Amino acid sequence: GAVVSQHPSRVICKSGTSVKIECRSLDFQATTMFWYRQFPKQSLMLMATSNEGSKATYEQGVEKDKFLINHASLTLSTLTVTSAHPEDSSFYICSANGGTGELFFGEGSRLTVL
Amino acid sequence: GENVEQHPSTLSVQEGDSAVIKCTYSDSASNYFPWYKQELGKRPQLIIDIRSNVGEKKDQRIAVTLNKTAKHFSLHITETQPEDSAVYFCAASLSGGGADGLTFGKGTHLIIQP
Numbered sequence: 001g002a003v004v005s006q007h008p009s010r011v012i013c014k015s016g017t018s019v020k021i022e023c024r025s026l027d028f029q030a031t032t033m034f035w036y037r038q039f040p041k042q043s044l045m046l047m048a049t050s051n052e053g054s055k056a057t058y059e060q061g062v063e064k065d066k067f068l069i070n071h072a073s074l075t076l077s078t079l080t081v082t083s084a085h086p087e088d089s090s091f092y093i094c095s096a097n098g099g100t101g102e103l104f105f106g107e108g109s110r111l112t113v114l
Numbered sequence: 115g116e117n118v119e120q121h122p123s124t125l126s127v128q129e130g131d132s133a134v135i136k137c138t139y140s141d142s143a144s145n146y147f148p149w150y151k152q153e154l155g156k157r158p159q160l161i162i163d164i165r166s167n168v169g170e171k172k173d174q175r176i177a178v179t180l181n182k183t184a185k186h187f188s189l190h191i192t193e194t195q196p197e198d199s200a201v202y203f204c205a206a207s208l209s210g211g212g213a214d215g216l217t218f219g220k221g222t223h224l225i226i227q228p
Contacts, residue, residue, distance in 0.1 A: 034215040043203060044158070046215040093157060095215075102148070103216060105157040 002028045002098030006106030013084055014114055021079045021109045023050075023094030029074035030096035034103070035067075038091040050077040050094075084113040116141040118206050120219025128227050133194055135222045137204035138186040144206040147180060147187045148216070151200045158203060162189070191224075199226045 003026040013019050023033055031052045036044040048069055049057040056069035066088075068080040077096075081088055093108040117140040127133045139147075145166040150158035164171045164178045164187065171178050175194075180187040191198055201223050205216040 036215075043218045043220045044216075046217070049215055091155075102160055102163065105159075107157050108155075110155075 002026075002096070002102075002104045004094065004096050004104045004106045006094055006109055008109055009107055010110045010112075012112045012114065015085055016083055018080055018082045019084055019111060021081075021092055021094075021111075023077045023079070023096070023106050025075045025096045025098075025104075028096075028098055030077075031074060033071060033077040033094055033096045035069065035077075035079050036093045036095065038093060038108075040091075044093065047079075047092075052077075081111065084111070086113045089113045116144055116206055116208065116217040118204060118217050118219040120204050120222060122222060123220065124223045124225070126225040126227055127194055129194055129196060131194055133189075133191045133198070133224055135189045135202055135204070135224070136186060137188070137206075137219050138184075139206040139217075140185070141206070141208065142182075142185060144208055146207040146209070147178070148205050148207075149176075149178060149189050150203045150205065150218075152203065152221075153200050161202075194224075194226050196226050196228060199224060 005024045007022045033050040035047045038044045047062045050069045050071040052071045058064045071077040089112050094106045095103045098104050120137045148163035151161045152158045162176050164180050175192045177190040201221045203221045204219040207216050
């Protein structure tokens with residue numbers, strides 16, 4: 001199947017700093033990628049849809065100025081958590097459509113804000 | 115928007131027995147229903163999916179059934195094995211998993227007792 005790679009897998013930062021997470025489709029082009037957030041022992045919550053060459057579409061309740069999404073190429077989307085706070089600590093996962101309708105997920109990035 | 119309910123939240127079965135997880139969805143326009151298996155700290159892995167033009171799909175020990183009228187779908191795992199222990203998520207999508215992100219159920223923690 002298609003491969004989606006996410007980096008970094010783990011990141012620890014101080015409160016008030018910004019963190020960037022990258023999501024890459026390695027063997028296919030993805031005009032659309034999705035960013036999810038998962039708290040411990042909970043489900044995946046869709047945060048936003050990343051669209052190549054245009055603005056991301058955010059789900060209700062997700063602050064677009066807090067979670068900056070850039071989809072500058074057909075193989076790369078980035079999520080930047082700005083001015084991170086401890087409540088932003090979570091598991092962030094991206095996904096992309098591999099062209100067959102199936103969504104492939106990245107490995108996930110565990111963010112810990114101290 | 116779409117709302118997906120999943121039951122039970124925890125399911126414990128004896129090794130070799132069958133396990134059934136049930137989901138309901140709210141939007142009759144949804145047409146793609148995948149099931150994901152997620153091990154602790156790892157990415158969700160697609161195990162089986164079904165589209166609205168099909169009532170049942172089977173892949174070895176795993177099967178999924180869909181009742182469009184009642185808007186519910188179920189995952190059936192037969193002859194359960196210890197490696198089946200994980201969290202399972204159902205999901206629904208309006209556009210076949212392509213253009214839209216998935217709406218996930220809350221997950222079922224499946225425990226296989228030896």
